[in-house]
Amino acid sequence: MKNYWHSVILEKDYCNGCTHCLDRCPTQAIRIIEGKAQIIAERCIDCGECLRVCPYHAKGALVSSLDVLKNYKYKVALPAISLYGQFPEEYEMNRVYNALLELGFDEVYDTAHVADILSVYENRVLDKENVNRPLISTYCPVITRLIQVKYPALIDNIIKLEAPMEIAARHVRKRLIAEGFKDEEVGIIYISPCPAKVTSIKDPIGIEKSAISEAVSTEEIYYKVMKIIDKVEGTKQIQRATGKGIGWARVGGQSYAMGIDDYIAVDGIEEVIKVLESMELGKLSSLAFFEGYACINGCVGGPLNVENTFICKNRIRKLTKHYGMEKPIVIDIEMIPENMEWNTPILPTPIFKLDSDFKKALEKMAKIEEFTQMLPGINCGACGAPNCRVLAEDIVNGYAKIEDCLLLNKK
Amino acid sequence: MKKYSRSDENVAMKLHYDVLRDDFSRAGEASSKIKNMLRQLAIDANILRRIAIATYEAEINLVIHSYGGSIDVYIKSDCIEIYVEDSGPGIENVELAMTKGFSTATNIAREMGFGAGMGLPNMEKVSDEFIIESERDKGTNIKMVVNY
Structure with missing residues (x-):
C-alpha cells in the first residue's frame, strides 16, 4: 500500500462539523465523523478547495516555516512565479528578491526565468509529430492528479514536462554540488502559492525525489518581506525573467508565452472537470494544447497567496508588458529531457x-x-x-x- | 446480418434511462451517470472511454433527432451491451446516415454545437458489435456491444 503525503490538513480544534467542505471536494474525499471533518488520504488531490471554503479556518496546509533555514549551510529561495503579483506595484520584484536575501537566504533564483526557457522547450515538444492531441499541461499538479484518479484514459495526453520550480532546483543543486557543497548542505526552499505544489515536493509525480528541500507559504514570506522592504535597497540584480515566464502565473500565460493559437486555458476545478469530460469523449482531439488550473485565474489564485486573485492577475498582465514579450531569452539550462522531463511513468490511481x-x-x-x-x-x-x-x-x-x-x- | 434483439441472458445489472426530445439542457446527463457508475467497476480506462462515447452520442441523437427514447445498459461479465430505442421518426436512409459528416440536424441543434454528422459513425467505431435498424414513422433501434 502506498503511503500518501498530503499538504492539506485539518486542524480539528477549529472544525465545527459544518458541511461547507463536504460538497466542494471534487473527489468526495471528506466525511464528517463524530462532528469533525476527516480527509480520506488516498482520495485527496490537494487542490485546497476545502481550505478555501472553510469558514472556521480549520483546514490548513502543512508547510515549513523560515526557521528551517538554520538546517542548511547554503540557502536558496525559489519563489513561485505568482509572487510577482503579490506586492504593491511600487515594489519592483528585484527589490523583493533582495529583501529575501535580508531574510537569511544566500541566493534567490528567479523561477520565472525557467518558465521562459520551458516555453521554448515545450513549444518544440508540441511541434513534434505523433504527439497526442491535445497535450495536457502538467503545470498545475492538481490537474495531473485529477486525471490520475478520474480520467485515466487521458494519461497519455499528459505532456511529461517538469514544472519550472523543479527544473530550477535541479539546475541550482547541480551547480552548488559542483562548487563543492554536499547535497544535504544545500537547502532549496520553494515559496509556494498552494498546498498542491508542496505535495509535489514531498510526494512528487513523475520523478523519484524532488530537488527542492522544503516549501514555505507565500503568506509567511509576504508579511516578513513587507516589514523590511522599505529599508532594503535592491542593489543586486536577481530578477531576470521576461514577460513570457512571468505570464505563467495566470491562466493562459503558458500558451501565450509559447505563442500558440490552438489551445484552451481553463481555471477553476469545476470548469476543468467539464472540459476533461468533453476531452474524454474525444471532443477536443483537434486541439493542440490544454492548460487547466484548480484555482481561479491560475496560480495567482492559490490559497496560500495574500493578494486577491483578480488584482494579482491584473498585475501579472501589466508586468508581462513591462518586462516584455519580445526580449531574448537566455537559455542557460541545457534543453535536454534529463533536465526538463519526468522520468517515471504516470500511473492511474482509480480511487472510485x-x-x-x-x-x-x-x-x-x-x-x-x-x-x-x-x-x-x-x-x-x-x-x-x-x-x-x-x-x-x-x-x-x-x-x-x-x-x-x-x-x-x-x- | 444480425437482427436487433435484446439478449437478457447472464445480465449482472441493468441500467435504464429515459431521454426526452429537444431536452438540450440535460443532454449528456444520462451518459455521464452511466460513466460514473461504470467507473466504479474494475473496467479498463480505454474500454470505459469507448462506452462513454457510445452512450453519449446515442443520447445526443435521441435528444436532437428522435421523438424521445431510452438507453438501456446491460452489464455482463465479459461485455457491456447498450440498447438505444426510440419511437420515431425513423431514419430514411440508414446507409447515408452512417456516413461521416452527414447530418439532418436542425439549425437550432447546430447552433448549439451538435449535428456534426459524426454521431453514428463514432458509435460504430467504438463498438465491437453494432446493429442499427430503422423504420420510417416507427423508430430506430441500435444495439452496441463493447467487450472488455
Missing part, C-alpha cells in the same frame, strides 16, 4: 473503484443502488457524507450505517 474484482464490484454496485433508493435523496450532508449516493457507498463498504441518515431516523 469499488473492488478490484469485477464480480465483487458488481455486487457492491447492486447493493449501493438498493441503499440509494432507500435514502431520501436530498443530499443534505447531515450524515457526514457529501450526498446520499456516497453514503450508500460508504454503507456497502462498511464505513457507515443506514442509521447515520438523520432524515430516515426521524420518521
Whole structure:
C-alpha cells in the first residue's frame, strides 16, 4: 500500500462539523465523523478547495516555516512565479528578491526565468509529430492528479514536462554540488502559492525525489518581506525573467508565452472537470494544447497567496508588458529531457473503484443502488457524507450505517 | 446480418434511462451517470472511454433527432451491451446516415454545437458489435456491444 503525503490538513480544534467542505471536494474525499471533518488520504488531490471554503479556518496546509533555514549551510529561495503579483506595484520584484536575501537566504533564483526557457522547450515538444492531441499541461499538479484518479484514459495526453520550480532546483543543486557543497548542505526552499505544489515536493509525480528541500507559504514570506522592504535597497540584480515566464502565473500565460493559437486555458476545478469530460469523449482531439488550473485565474489564485486573485492577475498582465514579450531569452539550462522531463511513468490511481474484482464490484454496485433508493435523496450532508449516493457507498463498504441518515431516523 | 434483439441472458445489472426530445439542457446527463457508475467497476480506462462515447452520442441523437427514447445498459461479465430505442421518426436512409459528416440536424441543434454528422459513425467505431435498424414513422433501434 502506498503511503500518501498530503499538504492539506485539518486542524480539528477549529472544525465545527459544518458541511461547507463536504460538497466542494471534487473527489468526495471528506466525511464528517463524530462532528469533525476527516480527509480520506488516498482520495485527496490537494487542490485546497476545502481550505478555501472553510469558514472556521480549520483546514490548513502543512508547510515549513523560515526557521528551517538554520538546517542548511547554503540557502536558496525559489519563489513561485505568482509572487510577482503579490506586492504593491511600487515594489519592483528585484527589490523583493533582495529583501529575501535580508531574510537569511544566500541566493534567490528567479523561477520565472525557467518558465521562459520551458516555453521554448515545450513549444518544440508540441511541434513534434505523433504527439497526442491535445497535450495536457502538467503545470498545475492538481490537474495531473485529477486525471490520475478520474480520467485515466487521458494519461497519455499528459505532456511529461517538469514544472519550472523543479527544473530550477535541479539546475541550482547541480551547480552548488559542483562548487563543492554536499547535497544535504544545500537547502532549496520553494515559496509556494498552494498546498498542491508542496505535495509535489514531498510526494512528487513523475520523478523519484524532488530537488527542492522544503516549501514555505507565500503568506509567511509576504508579511516578513513587507516589514523590511522599505529599508532594503535592491542593489543586486536577481530578477531576470521576461514577460513570457512571468505570464505563467495566470491562466493562459503558458500558451501565450509559447505563442500558440490552438489551445484552451481553463481555471477553476469545476470548469476543468467539464472540459476533461468533453476531452474524454474525444471532443477536443483537434486541439493542440490544454492548460487547466484548480484555482481561479491560475496560480495567482492559490490559497496560500495574500493578494486577491483578480488584482494579482491584473498585475501579472501589466508586468508581462513591462518586462516584455519580445526580449531574448537566455537559455542557460541545457534543453535536454534529463533536465526538463519526468522520468517515471504516470500511473492511474482509480480511487472510485469499488473492488478490484469485477464480480465483487458488481455486487457492491447492486447493493449501493438498493441503499440509494432507500435514502431520501436530498443530499443534505447531515450524515457526514457529501450526498446520499456516497453514503450508500460508504454503507456497502462498511464505513457507515443506514442509521447515520438523520432524515430516515426521524420518521 | 444480425437482427436487433435484446439478449437478457447472464445480465449482472441493468441500467435504464429515459431521454426526452429537444431536452438540450440535460443532454449528456444520462451518459455521464452511466460513466460514473461504470467507473466504479474494475473496467479498463480505454474500454470505459469507448462506452462513454457510445452512450453519449446515442443520447445526443435521441435528444436532437428522435421523438424521445431510452438507453438501456446491460452489464455482463465479459461485455457491456447498450440498447438505444426510440419511437420515431425513423431514419430514411440508414446507409447515408452512417456516413461521416452527414447530418439532418436542425439549425437550432447546430447552433448549439451538435449535428456534426459524426454521431453514428463514432458509435460504430467504438463498438465491437453494432446493429442499427430503422423504420420510417416507427423508430430506430441500435444495439452496441463493447467487450472488455
